[in-house]
Amino acid sequence: MKTFKVISLQVVENDELHDFDIVDGLIINKEDRQGTWLVETYLSNEHIRFFQKAEQSKEDLEIQVVISHKANDPAAFMTSIRCIKEMDDHISIMFEGKLKKQRNEYAEILLDDLVQKGYAGDELIREFREKMISKPRIPASAKPRL
Known part of the structure; x- marks a missing residue:
């Protein structure tokens, strides 16, 4: 154990x-x-x-x-x-x-969430980097869109 x-x-x-x-x-x-x-x-x-x-x-x-x-x-x-x-x-x-999952998909879920919120280009990259550090809570069940 x-x-x-x-x-x-x-x-x-x-x-x-x-x-x-x-x-x-x-x-x-x-x-x-x-x-x-x-x-x-x-x-x-x-x-x-x-x-x-x-x-x-x-x-x-x-x-x-x-x-x-x-x-x-x-x-x-x-x-x-x-x-x-x-x-x-x-x-x-x-x-x-x-x-629930062996592989953590946090980065993919976060990126999908940001794209759905309308972020793009340099703004998307800046937000993604910031959020990867601050780790906002996102339900792991929110599967990334393909």
């Missing part, structure tokens, strides 16, 4: 991202034959209803987590919520799931 620190958590819902400020987080690659990962996040209990509703729906939940360093690209996972624990004014949420 390999363990890493979770820096940020986003939930993808209808190609929109919901950002959640986490206090702390941990992700574990179980390195089993099924490719299972465990993600535990510790955050404010103000979000408990959102996650209880997601848990009760029994549907898979797409999440994106930034692992280890803020500058890293987000990793997308298809998960289910295994456990929600309330602790004073915080909650711990345990997700279990599988990595």
